[in-house]
Amino acid sequence: MSKTPHDYYARKPGDHHDHHDHSHAHDHDHDHDDHQQPNPANEHDNGPPGDYEIMSRAMQELLEQKGVITAAQVAKRMELFDEEFPYHGAQVVARAWVDAAFKQRLLADGRAACAEMGAMLEAERLIAVENTPDTHNVIVCTLCSCYPRALLGMPPTWYKSRNYRSRVVFEPRAVLKEFGTELPDSVAVRVHDSNADMRYLVVPMRPQGTEGWSEEKLAGLLSRDMLVGVTVPRVSA
């Protein structure tokens, strides 16, 4: 597919004509581009945002300011576009919420705990990190887009975008805010760069108001974005 520089409509957020090849089932797509500077100002292969990208962002900000839409709604909508693949992550986290012993096993050895639930990970090890009242975890792979596909399905486009990969490491709070997640300074943000052999899963905090819920109902609260750490589960009152 050929693209001209003005072919903005054909350009998706994560689509920067690189050599990522997602046609293979492997969950660790090295792209050998470890020469990047993780600063958007230094992006050399993506160029500045296009006019339509800027207009789209401006429109979204206006609509948010006027209270027509929220950042969370936009994120949710984009998630619906991307969520074509089944994933086991929600079941694993819901089990951890109701079964303390399972949670301990998950935090000690994520891969073995997932295997208990029938999710066989291709990666050597899975590190499950738990959100607490003091710490919020978020996952990124700055070098390529390492992602636990066997657990979370295909990675969302934004996860592979240079924008996310470069910015979340040095301004995580600003990026989280764009996903509708605002954290007080009392909560430490713990960014995990998934840059080598480990894969990661965020175990969000179980929201208040879910006492007595079944595992299945709890799993229904959990979106993929929450298990990467860019959003948190909430129960509407």
Place this chain on the structure above:
Amino acid sequence: MSAAHHEASLKSTYTPAPVHRYSVGDKVAVKRSFPPGHRRTPQYIRGKQGVIERICGAYPNPEELAYGFDGLPAKVLYRVRFLQTHVWPGYAGPANDIIEMEIFEHWLEPAAT
């Protein structure tokens, strides 16, 4: 739970690294080095100091795997924790924000301070 799943749950996937130069809590520095080739150490972390968060095990060296070699002997892989305010001068968030990543032993040296 089926017997097979139970067995899988008991079998740890932890890859031991019986010989390791650093232990959890040790202060380390990432080498400030820029060799060509396939590297899994992000440029932004080179030259920065952190603390060993955990020992992940020993894994074939990705810098050799990338070129068709077997990557053996396996290299010890650590997770290293860095303070964001140290990694990014001018970091806008609070002082206790952290970033962690995996660094192979040959990219680490004892921290000077």
